[in-house]
Amino acid sequence: MSVAASTDTLRRFNRTYTQRIGALDESFLGTGRPLGVSRLLFEIGLDGSGVRELRERLDLDSGYLTRLLRRLTDDGLVDLHPDPADGRRRVVVLTDAGRTAWRELEDRSEALARTLVEPLTPRQRDRLVAALHTADLLVRAATVRLREVPPTEPMARQATAHYFAELDRRFPDGFDPGEPDHAGTFVVATSDGVPVAYGGVRPIDDETGEIKRMWVHDDWRGAGLGSRMLRHLEDLARRLGHTRVVLDTNGTLLEAIAMYERAGYAHIERYNDNPYAEAWFEKPLS
Amino acid sequence: MSVAASTDTLRRFNRTYTQRIGALDESFLGTGRPLGVSRLLFEIGLDGSGVRELRERLDLDSGYLTRLLRRLTDDGLVDLHPDPADGRRRVVVLTDAGRTAWRELEDRSEALARTLVEPLTPRQRDRLVAALHTADLLVRAATVRLREVPPTEPMARQATAHYFAELDRRFPDGFDPGEPDHAGTFVVATSDGVPVAYGGVRPIDDETGEIKRMWVHDDWRGAGLGSRMLRHLEDLARRLGHTRVVLDTNGTLLEAIAMYERAGYAHIERYNDNPYAEAWFEKPLS
DNA sequence: GACATTCTCTGACCTTAGTCAGACAACTGG
DNA sequence: CCAGTTGTCTGACTAAGGTCAGAGAATGTC
Numbered sequence: 176m177s178v179a180a181s182t183d184t185l186r187r188f189n190r191t192y193t194q195r196i197g198a199l200d201e202s203f204l205g206t207g208r209p210l211g212v213s214r215l216l217f218e219i220g221l222d223g224s225g226v227r228e229l230r231e232r233l234d235l236d237s238g239y240l241t242r243l244l245r246r247l248t249d250d251g252l253v254d255l256h257p258d259p260a261d262g263r264r265r266v267v268v269l270t271d272a273g274r275t276a277w278r279e280l281e282d283r284s285e286a287l288a289r290t291l292v293e294p295l296t297p298r299q300r301d302r303l304v305a306a307l308h309t310a311d312l313l314v315r316a317a318t319v320r321l322r323e324v325p326p327t328e329p330m331a332r333q334a335t336a337h338y339f340a341e342l343d344r345r346f347p348d349g350f351d352p353g354e355p356d357h358a359g360t361f362v363v364a365t366s367d368g369v370p371v372a373y374g375g376v377r378p379i380d381d382e383t384g385e386i387k388r389m390w391v392h393d394d395w396r397g398a399g400l401g402s403r404m405l406r407h408l409e410d411l412a413r414r415l416g417h418t419r420v421v422l423d424t425n426g427t428l429l430e431a432i433a434m435y436e437r438a439g440y441a442h443i444e445r446y447n448d449n450p451y452a453e454a455w456f457e458k459p460l461s
Numbered sequence: 462m463s464v465a466a467s468t469d470t471l472r473r474f475n476r477t478y479t480q481r482i483g484a485l486d487e488s489f490l491g492t493g494r495p496l497g498v499s500r501l502l503f504e505i506g507l508d509g510s511g512v513r514e515l516r517e518r519l520d521l522d523s524g525y526l527t528r529l530l531r532r533l534t535d536d537g538l539v540d541l542h543p544d545p546a547d548g549r550r551r552v553v554v555l556t557d558a559g560r561t562a563w564r565e566l567e568d569r570s571e572a573l574a575r576t577l578v579e580p581l582t583p584r585q586r587d588r589l590v591a592a593l594h595t596a597d598l599l600v601r602a603a604t605v606r607l608r609e610v611p612p613t614e615p616m617a618r619q620a621t622a623h624y625f626a627e628l629d630r631r632f633p634d635g636f637d638p639g640e641p642d643h644a645g646t647f648v649v650a651t652s653d654g655v656p657v658a659y660g661g662v663r664p665i666d667d668e669t670g671e672i673k674r675m676w677v678h679d680d681w682r683g684a685g686l687g688s689r690m691l692r693h694l695e696d697l698a699r700r701l702g703h704t705r706v707v708l709d710t711n712g713t714l715l716e717a718i719a720m721y722e723r724a725g726y727a728h729i730e731r732y733n734d735n736p737y738a739e740a741w742f743e744k745p746l747s
Numbered sequence: 748g749a750c751a752t753t754c755t756c757t758g759a760c761c762t763t764a765g766t767c768a769g770a771c772a773a774c775t776g777g
Numbered sequence: 778c779c780a781g782t783t784g785t786c787t788g789a790c791t792a793a794g795g796t797c798a799g800a801g802a803a804t805g806t807c
Contacts, residue, residue, distance in 0.1 A: 181586045182574035188593040189482060195604040196475060197483070209793055227754070239795060241756050263754040263803045288468035291603045294689050300467045303599040307474040309592035313585055317577045318481040403580050495763055513784065525765060527786050549773045549784045
């Protein structure tokens with residue numbers, strides 16, 4: 176289906192959704208407390224959370240978050256403690272009252288879902304659930320956030336570790352990453368604060384950039400994330416002044432090779448001495 | 462599928478949706494103007510609108526709507542004229558500048574849809590579109606609003622007209638509504654200001670209420686709306702002090718009969734002299 | 748050990764989004 | 778033609794939901 180034909184349905188749905196469920200959501204969850212505070216309370220969760228993490232996840236201004244948390248502490252719903260591992264940070268935990276309030280939110284959220292699902296027949300329910308499940312996956316995939324990171328940042332390290340582990344799993348004789356090599360500019364794709372794809376560009380010479388460490392999370396394969404990351408890295412290489420990109424890969428990584436070919440990469444001769452590489456590609460950047 | 466099993470998916474989707482698309486929506490549409498004003502502008506549409514209708518559709522406070530419209534007129538985007546048919550009412554029409562702004566919103570909305578759809582492969586797009594289409598229908602069905610109305614109100618008249626027209630179409634010898642009879646309490650189900658289902662309860666005696674003029678819009682059959690209206694009318698009858706409800710119907714209305722049986726109605730003897738009736742039902746109200 | 752950075756918090760400030768009561772004009776039913 | 782209703786508008790008010798600059802402590806880096 177063409178992009179244009181898809182957007183109609185999407186827009187119609189968006190309208191239906193914001194009008195109906197959005198309104199319901201507010202009337203259900205925002206009782207007694209403003210909606211934002213309720214959502215924050217819910218997001219803290221029964222196990223508590225780091226303030227830092229909350230700020231990232233909810234994308235809030237730090238001053239604003241402090242104030243929201245103030246309201247929750249004033250109401251006796253949460254306690255703030257300094258993080259034992261890092262004295263600058265705080266962690267939030269729910270008090271007993273907070274736990275009760277959290278469960279009440281949980282109940283309301285469940286009740287909201289019920290009012291929506293109950294009028295439907297079992298068959299319709301099945302259809303709705305299947306539809307929403309699909310939509311959820313695809314919407315998540317489409318709204319993943321790509322961000323440049325230094326390869327030494329925790330998120331990048333995590334992604335790299337996943338990448339190496341996968342190579343080790345898939346190569347017949349395993350994989351040894353050797354000395355850590357942090358040359359290049361790296362990009363991580365995150366969803367809910369978890370790395371789901373990764374990759375980087377290392378300059379080989381003025382013209383040429385090399386695409387490195389392309390990785391996509393298992394659960395996210397087939398969601399178009401790989402091609403998206405690849406396009407993103409090509410843009411990055413272009414911005415870095417390169418006019419072509421190259422990459423190497425191993426013959427066992429069939430999906431990757433297929434993707435490179437789909438994306439307009441052409442086979443070339445060996446250009447490096449990477450012992451694990453079995454195929455080399457290049458693509459000119461227009 | 463059970464209600465409980467369904468709510469998980471729904472809640473997860475709701476979370477994904479409000480977090481991602483909700484946020485995108487704001488950043489896309491709310492540029493320059495607050496989101497509410499933008500939405501209002503969009504809702505007015507290229508053909509203009511009655512203020513009264515806008516208030517109904519968007520469920521806004523009249524004072525608030527006046528003020529929102531003020532901002533749009535101040536910005537030179539819309540003009541307000543008195544309705545020629547009724548001097549109390551106003552109609553809003555877009556100015557040339559308003560039309561331009563409207564188209565820009567349209568473009569942005571389209572662009573938002575694109576950013577969501579574009580990262581997907583054509584196959585995934587198909588899946589997303591199908592899923593959202595289904596979800597849209599079912600969410601609409603589940604969030605229809607039921608409201609008591611005097612049977613003389615325009616909305617009720619419309620629904621009654623649809624009902625009579627359908628009987629006339631389906632009965633072999635047509636249907637003649639005869640003298641208008643407005644006895645009873647009526648309920649209309651509306652979606653986006655259009656009646657989609659209708660029905661009423663007329664007291665026969667202290668114990669007994671009669672369910673009358675049950676009608677569901679063609680496009681909405683099979684969405685559980687009929688059973689929902691029926692349940693609603695039973696509740697209404699209960700509130701009116703009745704302990705049982707009865708109804709009559711015609712043999713050609715097979716779906717209706719099946720629905721009554723599913724809902725616990727039992728066949729009884731003829732209890733009235735309605736020449737069109739061929740089957741009579743009753744149900745005790747617990 | 749100095750310097751830059753990170754994290755939380757505070758004060759000052761602002762817009763958005765709404766509610767409520769009442770004024771006033773236009774219409775409707777008897 | 779009069780009493781009640783409907784539709785719009787105004788004034789007065791409130792809560793929600795932020796933004797921005799900077800202070801001050803804790804930590805990392807050289």
